[in-house]
């Protein structure tokens with residue numbers, strides 16, 4: 001008797017878990033490779049912005065998403081630069097901003113350019 005109840009509740013759990021997994025799968029499948037790739041780029045870009053660049057971007061630039069308040073360079077939310085504008089500035093430097101070409105890898109430059117262009121549009 002108790003055996004039968006246990007089995008039934010066990011079966012219920014399996015079915016329940018299976019439908020929960022289907023539900024999760026149906027949401028996560030459209031998160032395709034491109035989305036995963038841009039998420040990874042955003043993450044690396046934020047790291048370059050706040051840590052990996054030396055001196056790091058946040059010392060001179062305010063960007064809400066990165067939690068930085070530097071005042072030597074432009075407030076990036078106000079400038080809203082395109083990714084290629086950021087990449088150009090990072091490679092060659094601008095005025096008091098030093099060039100980072102050779103100090104950051106190409107992948108890091110691409111990531112920080114993408115990140116800044118996206119994050120600057122997100123913050124007001």
Ligand code: HEC
Pocket residue numbers: 048049053055056057058059060061072073074075079081085086089090094095096097098100112116
């Ligand atoms: C030592 C301070 C300093 C650091 C470090 C610095 N910048 Fe700048 N940045 C400036 C100054 C000064 C300017 C020129 C005036 C302005 O536009 O704010 C500038 C300009 C820019 C511009 C505008 C370029 C344009 O087309 O007008 C972008 C975008 C930018 N910086 C992004 C970055 C990123 C990303 C990093 C980190 C990899 C970085 N900066 C590091 C000081 C700095």
